[in-house]
Amino acid sequence: MPRVGVFVCWCGSNIGGVLDCPALARAAATFPGVVYATDYQYMCSDPGQKLIAEAIKEHRLDRVVVAACSPRLHEDTFREVLARAGLNPYLLEMTNLREHCSWVHAGEKELAQAKALSLIRRAVAKALRLTPLHPGRVKITRRCLVIGGGIAGIQAALDVADAGIEVVLVEREPSLGGKMVLLDKTFPTLDCSACISTPKMAAVAKHPLIRLYTYAEVEKVEGSLGNYRVTIRQKARYVDHTKCTGCGTCWEKCPVKVPDELNFRLSTRPAIYLPFPQAVPSKPVIDARHCRQLTKGKCGVCQKVCPAGAIDYTQQDSLHEEEVGAIIVATGFDLFPWEKAYGEYGYGRYPDVITGLAFERLVNASGPTGGRIVRPSDGREPRTVVFVHCVGSRDELKGREYCSRICCMYTAKHAHQVKERLPEAKVYVFYIDIRTFGKGYEEFYRRVQDEGVIYLRGRVSKIYQEGDKLIVKGADTLLGEPVTIAADLVVLATGVVPARGAEELARTLGISTDKDGFFQEAHPKLRPVETHTAGIFLAGACQGPKDIPDTVSQASAAAAKAVGLLLREEIEVSPLVAWVNQALCTGCLHCQVVCPYQAIEVVTEGGRRRARVKEELCQGCGSCTVACRPGAMELKGFSNEQILAEVEALCR
Amino acid sequence: MSVKEWEPKIVAFLCHWCSYAAADLAGVSRFSYPPNVRIIRVPCSSRVNPQFVLRAFAEGADGVLVAGCHLGDCHYVKGNYYARRRLWVLQRLLEFVGMEPARFQVHWISGAEGAKFAETIKEMVDKVRILGPNRLFQEVKDICVG
Numbered sequence: 120m121p122r123v124g125v126f127v128c129w130c131g132s133n134i135g136g137v138l139d140c141p142a143l144a145r146a147a148a149t150f151p152g153v154v155y156a157t158d159y160q161y162m163c164s165d166p167g168q169k170l171i172a173e174a175i176k177e178h179r180l181d182r183v184v185v186a187a188c189s190p191r192l193h194e195d196t197f198r199e200v201l202a203r204a205g206l207n208p209y210l211l212e213m214t215n216l217r218e219h220c221s222w223v224h225a226g227e228k229e230l231a232q233a234k235a236l237s238l239i240r241r242a243v244a245k246a247l248r249l250t251p252l253h254p255g256r257v258k259i260t261r262r263c264l265v266i267g268g269g270i271a272g273i274q275a276a277l278d279v280a281d282a283g284i285e286v287v288l289v290e291r292e293p294s295l296g297g298k299m300v301l302l303d304k305t306f307p308t309l310d311c312s313a314c315i316s317t318p319k320m321a322a323v324a325k326h327p328l329i330r331l332y333t334y335a336e337v338e339k340v341e342g343s344l345g346n347y348r349v350t351i352r353q354k355a356r357y358v359d360h361t362k363c364t365g366c367g368t369c370w371e372k373c374p375v376k377v378p379d380e381l382n383f384r385l386s387t388r389p390a391i392y393l394p395f396p397q398a399v400p401s402k403p404v405i406d407a408r409h410c411r412q413l414t415k416g417k418c419g420v421c422q423k424v425c426p427a428g429a430i431d432y433t434q435q436d437s438l439h440e441e442e443v444g445a446i447i448v449a450t451g452f453d454l455f456p457w458e459k460a461y462g463e464y465g466y467g468r469y470p471d472v473i474t475g476l477a478f479e480r481l482v483n484a485s486g487p488t489g490g491r492i493v494r495p496s497d498g499r500e501p502r503t504v505v506f507v508h509c510v511g512s513r514d515e516l517k518g519r520e521y522c523s524r525i526c527c528m529y530t531a532k533h534a535h536q537v538k539e540r541l542p543e544a545k546v547y548v549f550y551i552d553i554r555t556f557g558k559g560y561e562e563f564y565r566r567v568q569d570e571g572v573i574y575l576r577g578r579v580s581k582i583y584q585e586g587d588k589l590i591v592k593g594a595d596t597l598l599g600e601p602v603t604i605a606a607d608l609v610v611l612a613t614g615v616v617p618a619r620g621a622e623e624l625a626r627t628l629g630i631s632t633d634k635d636g637f638f639q640e641a642h643p644k645l646r647p648v649e650t651h652t653a654g655i656f657l658a659g660a661c662q663g664p665k666d667i668p669d670t671v672s673q674a675s676a677a678a679a680k681a682v683g684l685l686l687r688e689e690i691e692v693s694p695l696v697a698w699v700n701q702a703l704c705t706g707c708l709h710c711q712v713v714c715p716y717q718a719i720e721v722v723t724e725g726g727r728r729r730a731r732v733k734e735e736l737c738q739g740c741g742s743c744t745v746a747c748r749p750g751a752m753e754l755k756g757f758s759n760e761q762i763l764a765e766v767e768a769l770c771r
Numbered sequence: 772m773s774v775k776e777w778e779p780k781i782v783a784f785l786c787h788w789c790s791y792a793a794a795d796l797a798g799v800s801r802f803s804y805p806p807n808v809r810i811i812r813v814p815c816s817s818r819v820n821p822q823f824v825l826r827a828f829a830e831g832a833d834g835v836l837v838a839g840c841h842l843g844d845c846h847y848v849k850g851n852y853y854a855r856r857r858l859w860v861l862q863r864l865l866e867f868v869g870m871e872p873a874r875f876q877v878h879w880i881s882g883a884e885g886a887k888f889a890e891t892i893k894e895m896v897d898k899v900r901i902l903g904p905n906r907l908f909q910e911v912k913d914i915c916v917g
């Protein structure tokens with residue numbers, strides 16, 4: 120039989136003024152299992168703590184009940200007292216006489232006294248069933264994986280590496296940069312996007328602590344917090360980057376011309392190519408789908424002209440293993456595929472109906488037109504330009520329910536750019552609401568209106584071609600009138616959706632996605648860069664639509680979290696976790712389905728399937744214990760037996 | 772036991788992160804409520820096994836309260852959704868066997884809602900007081916346990 124000691128605290132007059140503490144101690148001394156009970160003015164004070172420690176030794180106590188204030192305040196304090204007295208700290212049970220009794224029942228002393236005794240009886244009942252628990256310890260691999268090399272991934276990688284921690288950065292495209300490097304200028308300050316992002320890309324390539332994989336994807340992730348084993352697939356580039364000097368002879372001589380997807384097919388590129396001039400790494404890849412040598416077996420021009428002998432048509436995909444302790448996911452976004460949904464805007468049939476990102480390429484000095492705003496169909500400068508907001512956003516019928524956050528502002532920027540380059544042009548913007556939440560954003564929007572851009576509140580119902588004009592039919596809901604505009608160019612502010620493949624990546628990593636497919640943060644307010652899977656963090660638009668300032672802040676926050684974790688030698692994990700009674704488990708895995716943290720795995724032994732809890736991942740919610748029918752799943756510190764004993768004690 | 776002496780006995784399962792914190796806040800703010808409630812702390816409302824509720828009634832509780840974070844705010848993200856589903860089924864079952872719905876209540880009370888906690892207890896105690904002692908499970912227990 121365990122030897123329980125009960126310590127009733129007066130908390131000065133907070134408890135002692137309402138409850139008769141000596142009487143409580145006397146009554147508690149008669150409870151089964153209690154070998155010692157006493158009361159004292161302030162249990163949490165130094166002398167109070169000493170009193171407990173000495174009683175533990177003197178009366179050989181092996182369970183301690185402290186009847187005082189909320190365990191949310193002082194559980195750690197008293198656990199330390201137990202530890203100092205040589206007892207396992209988890210052999211403590213507190214009961215809350217102050218917040219839950221004396222402070223709220225001061226007017227009914229008699230009933231309060233009875234309740235207090237009942238609360239102590241509960242604590243003793245639980246204490247009798249406590250077992251020693253030991254926090255787990257995990258050693259940490261001091262390296263960080265960053266997935267995605269847009270501005271979010273770049274910023275996070277630089278921050279982590281600057282803290283002295285090795286980084287493995289994986290980008291699936293041939294170059295770093297993401298969307299930002301494709302943009303011309305950035306709202307609201309209109310600084311040149313490439314000028315502020317390419318130096319960061321170069322810094323990544325130069326950093327001695329960053330190992331960069333481009334044209335590569337994460338294929339498998341094993342392990343857990345502190346120790347992940349990652350398999351990376353390096354796609355075949357057919358160019359040996361250890362030999363290539365990036366001289367450019369090959370892409371000048373390649374005879375193939377394919378529409379350039381980065382320029383929305385407004386220009387062409389060769390089959391061996393650099394995605395854009397400032398690409399990092401500044402070495403080419405061969406697009407195997409279009410290379411004549413690789414598809415038809417004849418050509419070989421690049422191999423002949425390469426002065427470094429770097430071309431290798433036989434190159435294969437290769438797999439690489441990396442060990443890391445933390446992962447930052449920064450896979451960004453894609454644009455809503457409007458061509459599939461918006462028949463009334465022509466399903467992408469009209470060449471002069473383009474997206475905002477295509478417009479960025481048009482106005483970009485390093486884009487296909489050298490920065491001239493022209494119609495893709497005939498190369499003429501437009502005289503009337505119509506912008507349409509919320510294409511695929513805030514449209515439950517055809518698109519997504521949510522607001523994409525960036526489109527109001529990038530459209531204002533585009534409208535300004537049209538006015539700047541073509542002052543004579545008429546510019547109309549159809550909007551539903553204008554959202555200018557950021558620093559300097561509202562001012563920018565005002566400025567654009569002052570420049571003569573006409574904002575019309577209403578949706579566009581139809582766009583069709585008539586001669587060389589695009590007829591835009593919409594409504595001005597403020598005037599309550601239909602509007603028809605004959606435009607030369609229409610730019611759609613297409614919404615933000617999760618990057619292609621995000622769902623698969625979530626499964627590979629064991630993290631969850633929200634209802635829209637963006638990665639789910641651990642808490643919407645208080646843990647915005649963590650995921651529910653310990654050791655995996657989020658940065659940038661992969662967590663939800665974001666502009667660059669928000670993306671960069673979140674990336675630095677994720678880096679700080681990762682660094683905070685990785686600077687530790689080892690981590691302690693709470694012992695209040697679930698465990699499976701292997702004898703009772705039937706292997707039904709009902710528990711696995713409900714676990715919010717993917718903390719339950721299957722083990723097969725002697726042909727029998729059973730559940731096993733990965734303690735380093737379990738957060739101790741207890742959801743699984745209720746899902747388990749045979750009662751095999753238990754939660755340490757909150758076991759079925761303990762809770763039922765509490766119920767019985769309280770109902771007596 | 773005379774009717775006058777009888778006081779409703781209510782067992783409350785509160786999740787550590789929200790509703791237990793709300794009860795603490797009610798204390799700190801000195802929002803008084805009837806002393807008929809006895810609290811059991813659980814990590815999350817999803818830890819509450821319907822069996823615990825049934826046992827409380829069988830042991831003589833006149834009312835049982837389960838409270839957790841607001842839906843969407845559970846510290847463990849999905850826990851209270853599981854709790855809601857499980858406890859809803861239990862509520863229907865208890866109703867079916869003839870228990871008055873006021874005896875078994877589920878509420879979502881955040882850590883900032885000390886006043887709501889006190890209010891919830893007051894209302895529940897009032898209702899259960901009107902219903903009188905819970906005999907239903909006593910009888911069941913007498914039959915089963917003999």
Ligand SMILES: Cc1cc2nc3c(=O)[nH]c(=O)nc-3n(C[C@H](O)[C@H](O)[C@H](O)COP(=O)(O)OP(=O)(O)OC[C@H]3O[C@@H](n4cnc5c(N)ncnc54)[C@H](O)[C@@H]3O)c2cc1C
Binds near residue numbers: 271529
């Ligand atoms: C038309 C337009 C104009 C904009 N203008 C502005 C502006 O003026 N000002 C502003 O503040 N913001 C602007 N934005 C928003 C800005 O583009 C984003 O805030 C920013 O790009 C988000 O960065 P990110 O790194 O999170 O995502 P991305 O830029 O999308 O980068 C993600 C990277 O991850 C890679 N990736 C994806 N999946 C994987 C995978 N599975 N494995 C490996 N790599 C992967 C991608 O290839 C990409 O390189 C604009 C956006 C658009 C569409």
Ligand code: SF4
Binds near residue numbers: 706707708750752
């Ligand atoms: S629910 Fe229970 S019985 Fe089923 S696998 Fe999990 S622990 Fe085993």
Ligand code: SF4
Binds near residue numbers: 716732754
């Ligand atoms: S206690 Fe919660 S986190 Fe731990 S294994 Fe069970 S369901 Fe998963």
Ligand code: FES
Binds near residue numbers: 846
């Ligand atoms: S933690 Fe409060 S309901 Fe889950």
